[in-house]
Amino acid sequence: MSMTLSVFKESLEDGIPPQGLSPALLALWWGGRSDWPAAHEIVQSNEQDPECNWVHAWLHRVENDLDNARYWYRRAGHAMGHGPVMDEWKTIVIRLLSGSGY
16 A cells, blocks of 8 residues: 555554654654654654654644744745644645655
8 A cells, every 4th residue: 555645644544653753743743742852862862864853844843833833944944834833843744755756
């Protein structure tokens, strides 16, 4: 089965992340389950990965730590989102899945 947004979202119900996710997608998976510490731990241990920096930025936006979020968005090379944070979550998941080889 190919990994699509709907498959990714359905996997959140399982409580076990799908095999083979990139660190950034794995962090988004934990973020989608509102497990901020697990998501943060992944992105912090992958600070050289621009995709993880984008997720790190989003996590700080979720926490309403906007100064820190702006730093990570700049580092990731993405503009800070302005709509609902879960809409941005969906956008990031779709972009990363499209480049993940799934």
